[in-house]
Structures are given as structure tokens and as C-alpha cells.
Amino acid sequence: MLQKTRGIALSYIRYRETSIISRVYTEEFGLQSYIVNGVRSAKSKNNRIALFQPLTLLDMVVYYKxxxxxxxxxxxxxxxxxxxxxxxxxxxxxxxxxxxLLNKVLKEEAGSPVLFRFLVDSILFLEESRSNYENFHLAFLLKLSFFLGFGPESALEFESQLRENSYPFLPDNQTETALNTLLRQPLGTPAPLTRAGRNELLDALVVYYQIHIDTIGEVKSLPVLREVLG
Structure with missing residues (x-):
């Protein structure tokens, strides 16, 4: 049956000689996998494979069963x-x-329009921002954790859960203040962090996710992100 839905491209793998299998988080159906034929062919028009680059926002008509x-x-x-x-x-x-991270935490279940809207708004914020996005990834993970069912109500609760799981997170006053700002205020709200404080909070957030979702495992992009935005 043909259905309309919006989606967010997450990743793809090669399939046969000229096609791909793309993972897309959809508004209507949650996480889905789609065969896309011919996009790796030299004859493919308009570079259609670019539509399936990470975080591309899509408008789709799909065959759904x-x-x-x-x-x-x-x-x-x-x-x-x-x-x-x-x-x-x-x-x-x-x-x-x-x-x-989204590939690791989003599940194959019914769509969630509220979560989808949060993801779209967040992606558009990052795309359109000209400043004050250096802490985007930190605020995004904190806010996403509420949709996943384990969002901390305060910096104190966040720190407590880490210590209970033997992770020694002892932020200074500036980092703790920034953490509360990132938790409670909209994306883009200034939350000054030193390079060391940003890296410390990033590492703590990844551990926090690993505590609550034990299938996350290693985050391969983490060292690159530390280097570029630390």
C-alpha cells in the first residue's frame, strides 16, 4: 500500500551493483529500511544518492507493509x-x-510524531545557526534522553546517576551551571564551557547513555568530535 511520510536519513549500505539499502527514521512508521535502486549507477540522474546522506530531511511516498x-x-x-x-x-x-548515536538508540517501532518533530527542529537549528552551536551535541543528547525515557531532571541527578555507576564525574561550578542551562533552556542558549569542560561533559554524556542503553558500545566518531569541538 502506498503511504506518504516524512523521514530523516540515517545511514545506508551498498546493495548489489547499483543500489543501496537506506535506514530512515520516519514520522509515520518509526525506523525503516528501504531498497533504493539505481542510485549508484553512472546513469543515475541528479545525484540522487545525496538524498540519503546523514540527517537529510525527506518527503517520501513508500510501499508499506x-x-x-x-x-x-x-x-x-x-x-x-x-x-x-x-x-x-x-x-x-x-x-x-x-x-x-541515533543509529544506536532509535528502535524499529511505531512512529512518534513528537520525537520526529524534535529531531527535525534540532537538525534545522544546526543547519541554520551561524553562532552558538558549539554545544549543540551536548544539549541535543540531554534533550533526546527525555524522549528515550531516562532524562535527568537536574545536573545533580545526572551526576548522581553517574556516580552510582562508578563513573567519577565531578564537574566544577562552571560546568555544572552549563549543564543545568543545556538541560533547561532552548537549543542555542549560551552555556560557556572551557575546552576541558566541554570534553568532560561529552564523555560523561556518552557514559550516561551507555548506562541506560547497554547496546551502544563504542562511539567511533567521539575522538573526532573531541578534536574538532573540544
């Missing part, structure tokens, strides 16, 4: 062509990290 793990696309186009996200080093590094 709830008893299948692999679906097909009828139509696909971008909802919002990116002008900065794939091209600016800091933003593309953040996007790489965010995409890796």
Missing part, C-alpha cells in the same frame, strides 16, 4: 536542501556524531 523488514520507495525528495550542514567542518562533525 507492516509484516516486512525491507520496503521500497515510490517517490522521494528533500524537504529542506542543506546549505551549510554537509559543508562546514564543525557542523558536519556534529552531524556525524549525532547520526551515529
Amino acid at each position: 507492516n509484516d516486512r523488514d525491507l520496503h521500497r520507495l515510490s517517490e522521494v525528495k528533500t524537504l529542506h536542501p542543506f546549505q551549510s550542514l554537509p559543508f562546514e567542518v564543525a557542523k558536519s562533525t556534529i552531524a556525524m556524531f549525532v547520526t551515529e
